[in-house]
Amino acid sequence: MTAAVPATRSEWAEDRLRQAILRGELRPGQRLHAGDLAERWHVSATPLREAFQRLAGEGLVELLPQRGARVSELAPDEAASIYELRLLLEPLALRQSLEASDDQHRGEIQAAFAAFRSARSTLEGVEAHAEFHRILLSRCPSMWLLRFTAQLADASHLYQVASVGSGAGRRHPRREHEALRDAAVAGDIDACAALQEQHLRRTLQLVSAVAQRNDESRAQDQRSAT
Numbered sequence: 001m002t003a004a005v006p007a008t009r010s011e012w013a014e015d016r017l018r019q020a021i022l023r024g025e026l027r028p029g030q031r032l033h034a035g036d037l038a039e040r041w042h043v044s045a046t047p048l049r050e051a052f053q054r055l056a057g058e059g060l061v062e063l064l065p066q067r068g069a070r071v072s073e074l075a076p077d078e079a080a081s082i083y084e085l086r087l088l089l090e091p092l093a094l095r096q097s098l099e100a101s102d103d104q105h106r107g108e109i110q111a112a113f114a115a116f117r118s119a120r121s122t123l124e125g126v127e128a129h130a131e132f133h134r135i136l137l138s139r140c141p142s143m144w145l146l147r148f149t150a151q152l153a154d155a156s157h158l159y160q161v162a163s164v165g166s167g168a169g170r171r172h173p174r175r176e177h178e179a180l181r182d183a184a185v186a187g188d189i190d191a192c193a194a195l196q197e198q199h200l201r202r203t204l205q206l207v208s209a210v211a212q213r214n215d216e217s218r219a220q221d222q223r224s225a226t
Contacts, residue, residue: 007045007085008046009043009135010050010051010066010129011041011048012043012045012047012049012056013041013043013048014050014055016043016046016051016194016200017037017048017051017052017055017061018031018055018058018060021055021060021061021108021158022126022127022154022157022158022161023073023127023161024161024204026071027144028071028072028073028074028158029071029072029073029074030071031068031069031070031071032052032061032068032070034048034049034052034068038040052068052187055065057168058151058153058154058155059072059078059082059151059154059155059158060154060158061074064177066129071158072158074158074207074210074211075160075211076208076211079204079207079208079211080109080204080208082152082155082156082201083156083201083203083204085148085152086149086152086153086156086159086200087197087200087201089145089148089149089152090133090137090149090196091193091196091197091199093137093140093142093145093149094136094138094140094189094193094196095139095189095193096139096141096142096145097137097138097139098136098139098187098189099189099190100139100140100141101139101184102139102188104146105135105136105138105139106184106185108138108179109135109136109141109182109184109185109206110135110185112128112131112132112134112135113132113177113181113225115128115130115131115132115172116129116131116132116177117174117178120137126157126161127161129160129173130153130157132177132181133153134150134153136196137149137191146165156203156207159185159207159210159211160203160207170216176186176198176199176202177199178197179195180192180195180196183195183215187195188193203221211215
């Protein structure tokens with residue numbers, strides 16, 4: 001699917017910055033300098049500063065008083081807060097989406113899973129993963145619920161990107177998603193909602209462990225610097 005072309009340079013800068021963060025091009029905690037990014041991306045600094053403000057509202061950027069901005073840090077408490085809200089909202093949105101599902105939607109779910117399964121890189125897999133979950137919820141009739149779940153998914157995406165390559169023990173994420181696909185396509189709403197909740201809880205365990213390691217690493221670096 002071809003993305004819509006942003007209407008303004010401000011929208012372009014916001015989208016470019018968001019993708020750079022979510023793809024891992026800009027890492028958690030990295031300082032954001034509007035001048036440097038403007039030179040790299042051939043855009044003026046003003047729309048980038050506006051993008052910092054907007055992405056701060058999504059939790060992807062942290063504004064630093066008198067010191068500019070940086071990509072949001074990974075924090076265990078923050079991960080728990082994000083996933084607690086996802087656990088409240090996503091099963092509800094999923095149920096409503098599957099209640100309104102039809103053959104076209106089920107075909108979209110199948111295609112999204114196939115794209116996830118055939119991803120050729122870890123970051124491509126992260127993006128395909130996000131799209132699969134978006135498609136699962138896409139028939140939810142509440143625009144507010146879709147808006148909130150999308151914002152929380154974006155916020156947790158930062159943690160997922162950072163966790164790529166961290167190792168997931170005996171977890172088999174593609175099997176989890178295959179089970180979600182099968183339940184959704186079969187119209188087994190209760191099973192699909194239960195699988196979604198289990199998936200979110202397992203993901204929270206992984207991203208919390210990654211955030212905890214990052215927290216401990218930052219603390220060690222601070223002790224070493226003093």
